[in-house]
Amino acid sequence: MTSAPAPDMELPPESAGVRAVLAQLQVALHTLVAALLVLTLVSAHRDAAGEPNLPAVAAAIGLAVVYVAGTVWERRRHSGRAARLGWLTAVLALWAALVVQVPEAAYLVFPLFFLALFLLGSWAGAAAVAGLAAVAVIALGLHNGFTPAGVVGPVVGALVALGLAAGVRALYSESQARREVIAELVAARSELASREREVGRETERARLAGEIHDTVAQGLASIGMLLHAAERADPGHPAIEPIRLAREVAGENLTETRRLIEALRPAPLEGVSLGGALHRVAGRVRAEHPRVEVSVTGELPAEPPPELAAVSVRVAQEALANAVKHGAPSRIGMTIAESADHIALTVTDDGRGFDPEAPRAAASFGLDGMARRVADLGGTLAVDSEVGRGTTVRAVLPLPMEKTR
Template sequence: MRHSSLTPVFVGLRTGLHVLLAALLALVVVQVLTRHDSTTWVALVLAALFALVYVLGARIAATTGTRRAAASALWVGALTLVWVALLWLVPEAAYLVFPLFFLYLHVLPGAAGPVAVVLATGVAVVALGLHGGFTVGGVIGPLVGAGVALLIGLGYRALAREAVEREALLAELVATRDRLAATQREQGVLAERSRLAREIHDTVAQGLSSIQMLLHAAEAADGERPGLEHIRLARATAAEGLADTRRFIRELAPPALDAGLGPALVRLGERWEREGMQVHVSVPPVDPALSMDAQTALLRVAQGALANVAQHAGASEVRVALTDLGGGARLVIADDGVGFDPEMVREGGGASDSFGLRAIAERVEQLGGDLVVDSAPGDGTTLTVTLEAAP
């Protein structure tokens, strides 16, 4: 079993089971040795065989898959047969039924475990009755033991299910944390690249452009002045520096936004159409006046929303619309899919796309924008993002 906070509990229960069985088997051996009859050696051989078969169960527990289930069933069956043979000779072997109860409940799947407990209880009661006559204690004792074993076995199964669910939840939380960290790193890198691109554009590029214009004006003002060749060389050098600077700006900006936000959204829609999803993209002829951070955020929002639609919505048609608001922009993504309950997603109700929506909401919130999710089960989903232009 994988390690969890409940692992010590399981280890303690299994260790207690092993100790209990060893103690009861030792008691049976002592009873056999004190009798000194013709069946003594046969009983001792059966007791040793019982211990050997029980120890072999550790090898079976190391196997996996369907082989383990079949091998475990055969192991429990062989152990039961040896126990019945020992019980036929030694009535005290009926005590061994109690640890066998736990083996049945732990090894046998579904209802087979409780059924085996009931059958073993009946065998123990009948054996005790045949050896020493049917008494109240001989009947009540195995019944009480079976009841206690069933209660403990049910509790053990509940703990095991809780451990599995907790492990799955922890794995999901770790995966979500890793995805969020990767998204934050990506966003930080893009933001820094965008900042550098803006700084270079607003300082070096503007300065080189101004120098080039001034040199051009000086060259045009007096075409015969001394040192004109130096002015022309300086203007050519400034032009080359400006071209290099603009190339640096293009490389720092997100590659998908080389041609602008509108063409990037169109290319995104075409890519999803090649995947078999019908996407209609509507963009203005000129991109809204947004910062590179805002454009990148809107593109990432569209990418995440279309990915969610493809994975979870089951939509036949998706519409993506970018609108220039003058002082900002609005991006609307609407699908005709199965929809969902936004309240359940906000409350962490287990929606499979809740992480994608949280990532979109965090992007919009960091830029001071507004996100509206309009959806209902069976009515599709409309996601609206509104961002203001940076002052």
């Protein structure tokens, strides 16, 4: 049953390096057991009178059969902890019976050290190793008299076994740590890919909304104004009815175009103002994270252009998501304000913060995405953070010239 490590050292399939080390250790262990059993059988074959020591031979053969049977069974069935402990108990009992009769059997204690460590775990295995070493020292002393070699040999072997077992556990711990890092990197890559797709979709939607607003919607509005001016200039003109009809058609198409632009805006903006959308975003965060207090303050005297409102909502969503995921805050505050030529959105949390100058991986993608959105509209994004003192994200978006007049 030495083909598997102890229960507290069960390894995941991904730990190929650790499994390779254990496989090599098992081969060495089996070889050592076989060699020492052969030595014991040769020593037990004849006693001092020249006759075979049949009880010792029987114990050695029994030990070999139990050892091989347990190893083969483990490879095929992968037995549980109780079966492994029962097998280890049988092996140790046969060894005890053998070492009483043949002093050379005491050397079998060296592979038994590893069996005990692998099958019993750290503390129980260490205690078993100490007990086995004591039995080996006593057995050698009773057979051949107590000598320095008879005492130092088993003790040094026990220390070597403990050191090797500690090395294997350290290797396993490092493998586990690397496995967790790889899992985190895979998750981060998946998240980055998902955000990249989302950013791409939202960027394209915002671009389409802006293009439609600047071309089709503006053109239809101009056509309507021109037709209305022509209608007022000569109400009695014979073509007044077609002009009126054209103006109505242009107005209907302008209405539909504006609906299309609204459909391209972020979902929280559907049917509400920018302030209402920010309240929706805050409410969603409160619902998903009840322990986080989220507040929204500030009002705008007039609704900003759709593209500014859309970017403001996206910045708010990303800043809140980053704060909750990476900062573990208890309070988050959002403030929206408008000045003569710009609107400003500020998101402040009391989380753990971070060093803005330090290298960042997955977390920086959200900040880069916000900065890119804001920069596309000619604005600026500032991030003020310090480890242990929270984070403040401030987006300043310029208002169009016609809005500031």
